[in-house]
Amino acid sequence: MKIKSLFGKDKAVFSFEVFPPKKDSPIESVYEKLEEICALQPDFISVTYGAGGAGGHSRTCEIAAKIKHDFHVESMAHLTCVNSTRGMIDETLEDFRRNGIENILALRGDYTEGVAPQTDFRYASDLCAYIKSKGDFDVSGACYPESHVDAESEVADVLNLKKKVEAGAGHLISQLFFDNSLFYRFLERTEIAGINVPIEAGIMPVTNKRQIERMVSLCGASLPPKFAKMMQKYESKPEALRDAGIAYAVEQIVDLLANGVDGIHLYTMNNPYVAEKITRAVKTLL
Numbered sequence: 001m002k003i004k005s006l007f008g009k010d011k012a013v014f015s016f017e018v019f020p021p022k023k024d025s026p027i028e029s030v031y032e033k034l035e036e037i038c039a040l041q042p043d044f045i046s047v048t049y050g051a052g053g054a055g056g057h058s059r060t061c062e063i064a065a066k067i068k069h070d071f072h073v074e075s076m077a078h079l080t081c082v083n084s085t086r087g088m089i090d091e092t093l094e095d096f097r098r099n100g101i102e103n104i105l106a107l108r109g110d111y112t113e114g115v116a117p118q119t120d121f122r123y124a125s126d127l128c129a130y131i132k133s134k135g136d137f138d139v140s141g142a143c144y145p146e147s148h149v150d151a152e153s154e155v156a157d158v159l160n161l162k163k164k165v166e167a168g169a170g171h172l173i174s175q176l177f178f179d180n181s182l183f184y185r186f187l188e189r190t191e192i193a194g195i196n197v198p199i200e201a202g203i204m205p206v207t208n209k210r211q212i213e214r215m216v217s218l219c220g221a222s223l224p225p226k227f228a229k230m231m232q233k234y235e236s237k238p239e240a241l242r243d244a245g246i247a248y249a250v251e252q253i254v255d256l257l258a259n260g261v262d263g264i265h266l267y268t269m270n271n272p273y274v275a276e277k278i279t280r281a282v283k284t285l286l
């Protein structure tokens, strides 16, 4: 099923993100968690693509195929191009096709320190256009409510985003954010720019302090004072921090749904407990 067919109905789309296990762990190590996550019946599940690119696709493809064919939830494979030649992308697309993967989140990917990027695709928009030219894939892209860290300005970033949509991204998933007002301002910028594809809000519940600090330093998301206070108060009590993180994410989602967002994309961190608590809290509101 093509993900674009999920939008425009009388219901917000509710999707999850999972990641494949590290190279040195057996792939089966995530199956049990994935099965539990799939049992929550989100509209689709996306599977990240290992940083570093080359050779990292096989587990993304295998996990996306497992989710779709064995656990019966539609899947989307992430694909980055920063470290890939055209030939490598062709191979990966062939692998996706062979495994029945119809939906791809086309990304540039982050530069790896000390590794010269490949030059066949410079931006995600180049990859979007290429994938569209290679067959019947449904292509989506990433977007950044607080602008991408490399962007010259908010305006430049949103104009670049428009190029990505014109190149074939039919749906966008946002970077995580903790302050909904920043997301609403971003939606206004996209509207002014004439970007009119569905945009899902990316929500990451805090499951532990180290994880959130790492994510925030990577993507530059700002921490509102009430979020920072919560982290400070519960930092040495992992269960309390997890429960406060779930409550914070639920509050964000309720507000986003009340404001009519197209969809919620939950970064599950492969944690079925957290995904279940949040799903149960919001499923009647979608």
Ligand code: FAD
Residues within 6 Å of the ligand: 047, 048, 049, 050, 051, 052, 078, 079, 080, 106, 107, 108, 109, 110, 111, 122, 123, 124, 125, 142, 143, 148, 149, 150, 151, 152, 156, 157, 158, 160, 161, 163, 164, 173, 174, 175, 176, 202
């Ligand atoms: P682009 O859209 O190419 O944008 C990158 C920068 O270039 C931006 O500053 C943009 O303004 C600028 N730009 C774009 N087009 C142009 C142009 N034509 N001219 C000039 N400037 C331009 N990373 C992974 O390694 N694996 C994953 O699975 C993964 N999944 C992700 C999922 C989501 C929902 C998000 C939000 C991010 C994900 N990332 C992942 C991280 C992502 O790869 C990085 O944020 C990366 O730095 C940018 O990727 P992009 O596709 O957004 O790039």
